[in-house]
Amino acid sequence: MDYREVFVREYSDIVRLDRLTWIRRGYIDRSSLYRRVPMPDLFSVSGELIPLPKPRVDSASRVSVAEALLSRRSVRCFEDTPIPLDKLSTLLYLAFGVSKVEPGVYGYSRFPLRTFPSAGALQPQEVYVAVFRVEGIDPGVYRYVFHRHSLEVRARGDFGSSLVSAALDQDHVGEGNIAVAITVRWIRSSWKYGRRGYKYSLLDAGFAGENLYLASQALGLGTCAVGAFYEEDLCRILRVDCSTEIPVLLMPVGVPRSGCDY
């Protein structure tokens, strides 16, 4: 039996939503706010900043891209020993950091480009780090401030069990050294691309997620993309407004435990 018609009928709202994002020949998006209002801020900082140590990129250079791609697996079982802060610093820098600064982009004299691609270089991705076991930094929820290579304090304390519960009781979410949450401030993409910005911002989050897989692999760590979570709970834990910032991925990262059934 061919179920295609059943799917199209049952999920007709997906078809309608997708069509809202289509590029159509000759159509001019008069609602676009591009050039009419300022670009949504990319550099906001609120709260205390903790500078991260200098990343040790050499510690990842022994693993080739080919090796990282071919050996990558989703890891759901971790050692419970702490990792050093410079490992966290290197991981965040490789996966989400600034790799180039370009003059004259969107009116900025120094516009950052990142290790992940992003539609229009608009970088709607935001990265949050729930720290469970890292030497030299207290457990808590932090936001990665990429242009300062620092962590912005959102909340102190151990959020492991809240995150596990937000992730439909998936224990591995709380068992790594950290859990990274990737959200998108979709208005950054929609500023230029209107409704298509929604599609682009989710794609952008996916690229950042794969970066985290590969950077983890290169540093002897493991991760697992987790897409099943209660949005409302996760937004509350991260202290973000779910209407302007959509959580896309939750990714525990830790040292893979051998002899463990994934």
Ligand SMILES: Cc1cc2nc3c(=O)[nH]c(=O)nc-3n(C[C@H](O)[C@H](O)[C@H](O)COP(=O)(O)O)c2cc1C
């Ligand atoms: C968008 C997305 C959502 C996922 N959600 C979950 C999840 O909620 N829980 C989980 O344990 N794994 C999740 N995964 C991991 C997949 O199960 C995993 O990638 C897949 O089984 C293939 O295994 P591999 O990553 O080792 O190749 C997700 C992966 C992606 C890309």
